Amino acid sequence: MLSTIFRGARVYDGSGRPPQVVDVATYGDRVVLIGRLDEQDAREIVDCTGLALAPGFIDVHGHTDELWLIEPRVESKLRQGVTTEIGGNCGLSAAPLVHDVLRRQRAERLKDYGIELSWSSMDEFLTLVERERPAINVATLVGLGTTRANVAGDDPRPLEREQSATQERLVREAVEAGALGVSSGLIYPPGSYATTEELSAMAQAAASAGAPLYATHLRSESDALEEAVDEALRIGRTAGVTVQLSHHKAWGKRNWGRVHRTLAVIDAARDAGEPVFADAYPYLGAWTELAQILPPSSRIGGVEATLERLRDPAQRAGIALAVELVWQGRWHEILITDVASARNEELAGQRIGELGRSWGVKPVAAALQLLLEERLTPAAIFFEMTQSDVDAVFSARFVAVGSDASGRALRGVTARGLPHPRAFGTFPRAVGRYSRRRRIYDLAEGVRRATSLPAAIFGLRDRGLIERGTFADLLLFDEEALIDRATYEEPTLLPEGIRAVYVNGVCVLRDGAFTGERSGRVLRHT
Template identity: 40%
Template sequence: MNQIDLLIKDAKIVDGTGATAYKGSLVVNDGKIENISRGDHEKFLEENQAEKIVDGGGYVLAPGFIDIHTHSDLNFLISGLAESKLQQGVTTEVIGNCGSSPAPIREAGRSMLEDELADYGMELDWSSYPEFLERLSNKEKTINVASLIGHGAIRKAVAGYDDRALTSVEIDEAKDILAEAMEAGAVGFSSGLIYPPSSYGTTEELIELAKVAASYGGIYTTHLRDEGCDMVSAVKEAIEIGRQARIPVHISHHKVVDKECWGLVSGTLEIMESARREGIDVTCELYPYLATSTSLSSLLPDWAHEGGRDKLLKRLESGDDRKQILDFLNDKVARRGWKNVMISDLPGGRYPEFEGATLKELGESWQMPEAEALLRILKEQELRAGMIGFAMCENDMETVLTSRLSMIGSDGSSLAIEGKLAKGKPHPRNFGTFPRVLGKYVREKGLIDLETAIHKMTGKSAARFGFNDRGLIKPGLKADLVLFDEDEIIDRAEFIDPFHYPDGIKEVWVAGSSVLKDGKLSKKRPGKLLKN
């Protein structure tokens, strides 16, 4: 007779491989899946005496979901509870996306990071990437976390916000920083090619850095240089980086944000398929919403960011620079629609009434043109403001979802519905990404089947980022698991009322420890830093 820690019986097991679901039971010992039964349940139950028995009740038992695109870098240090992800069934997050990581940190960008930490009563007490990972590793966590190093952070460290090609000396320094990060445990290297200073980097620079990540078995993930009408060339750039550096390429949140060019994803997915036939390993991910979310200052032209925050703020005040910025906004953002940009977060508490307001409503309230209202709020907030942009179409999103190349990632952060991580009007993807896919696109629309959806959330994602010890329900792997009701699971967060956890998640285990049951967190903190 086998004495074990946990037995989950009579569940509908979806193992993460994409294979057909089956009724079964499994045993967990020392944090790992030890055995699985598809057949003689009675004999199986007799042979395995568990300290804890969970009746699966016919609910779906799947590997814990892996959120491969998140921005919880500081949130894990603020709170290791990861509540808004855990409530979705997420057991692992990948941070450091879009070229943005909190390390390395030198002079450029330091004040912005210090201000953000100060909001939570914290101090910046690291500078190098290994020091940041050490802080992350030592923090008690409910779920696992793996980290990419951001190209933007590297560029800030070696050249600040200078809009120019790096010198050969700076390229070598950037390579050394990246190598140090990979040796410390980074799983790859990310770029955010619409965000200065990452956007100042050349393709050649990115290739040289990607070669370093490739030498450590890492991955290159990218927020493309363009997600509008020039997206085809941006996808080709990403593929060329993969070709030259011989590194796996992953395109973040693949989408089109310009109405005039909706539909381009069909062509870019075929370009990616063609590259794969050539032997270039390229994939993508998506979130199941039609709005973006980022910093409000990202609406400003790239050149305005050169030199960093202080110089940008001066450019907003007066003179030719201000006029050029206003002209840019009255072209680019006006075409997008002022009513389609919503202010999501204004740290500091000065203008809580505008959190949830559109730029059109802001202009009306202040009785000034929208572009001028935007510059005023950025100036008074010292650029610390978030936005949600309604920019995509359902058909594009569904096209990417059904592609064999795609996985699921929230592009969100670990938040909560109360406390210090419940501020502003954050994007509902922070609270509902995975249940929304399972509830709306699997159950209600039948766009993809359950097994395919789970594969995109688990086994496929684990393989993509080299998590070889989790992501599948298979003997010998870590018992990161989620039990959910496939008839009930659905997101509940809305854009104007985001602070709601989803329905349908029954229990979540990380390394065999129950961390969430019936919506309530346990006191266990089994999450680990997953290293390259």
């Protein structure tokens, strides 16, 4: 007997074609029949009158990673209709962890979440995730910031030949264990110390192991945006790999409009046959570490060296001057979201300007003091984009949807702080709001950006489409009601319009309630 028949749904199959009203049947974890199935029976019959059925959404740019071990429901993703998350982005992955100093640093950070660091290799980490039985499918890239830290720590110098060979070996081993490719985060040390040649060599190492994909948080998303895109394209050509430009945008008012030029460059490369893609989130605020305000020179040597500079009055004065030159008059554009310590946790939700007033100091002094007290860990939202740029990026057919967020729960350790609304709202916003209200594309195209396009980019076979033989990752929704509700003030408001989510043929969410099933899988590169 068939497992489930979805009767009379408007089926958006993920291809971008207009929907058709048909029945869809599953058996086990696969879609097996599509059409008029009046004569068929199944263990579950779902009346889809007035509802739409689509492939489950695929988040190409997630950051849940180690938190899969303690939040296997990945609640904030699942409630948006996400059935697959790709982690290991921006050069930071959960593995490999073989360098003693790096292991100690990572273990200390994970202790805040109650996670014991018990793995070293990518295979060991993914095996642990499999044991936790996630509710959604998960996959990962291997981060080149992580692999570099394993071989060179926080040393900013170019790698020696032996170090480079060791890093290449770590990349190949991670891919052979299942990583889908490599990622870089070229504004975050120590990944920012990598040369173009080093990045090309690591992308080639991934390709040699069978995963020719390089996803990159560019070296600049502001003044040197165009040069950074050129670097990424050079790496792709040299290594012979697919290039994925992460969360593509132009940061800062003086750079608004530059995405029109970068999109034209990407179009030209694609016309020449180069496999270049991008992803984006549909918001004007970027969410990253507050330490991004620091000049790069102040961060050489790692966390302890940076903190020592901030403790030294003379060096701190110089850092404050450099920071103020950039941020003077714009401190209201930075919103504190995550603070680790109990004594400062109430600061989440404050702007840096407000913090300065409450502490009775200049905003720059407040920001540096907070970084010192919290050991550089606070996260913040930077309101640095413009809507016309975001619309332009989403208008490009090669741009997929990515949340750039970790999975969060409404309660528990992952609920701490004040997340960016994209953690709970990215997909209903990009697919629903951007089709019905902003009219950037129609709904069928919005579904494609969140399903078959990311599946094709990342090589997720038999996912992202509703066809006979594909995996039954399915989203039942009200196409007229699908929309985000999360705001910067109330970022955990849940979206509307999601009726049910099936992962590998099993219903994991129905009418806003979890069913108790966790049917996701670790998707390893094979």
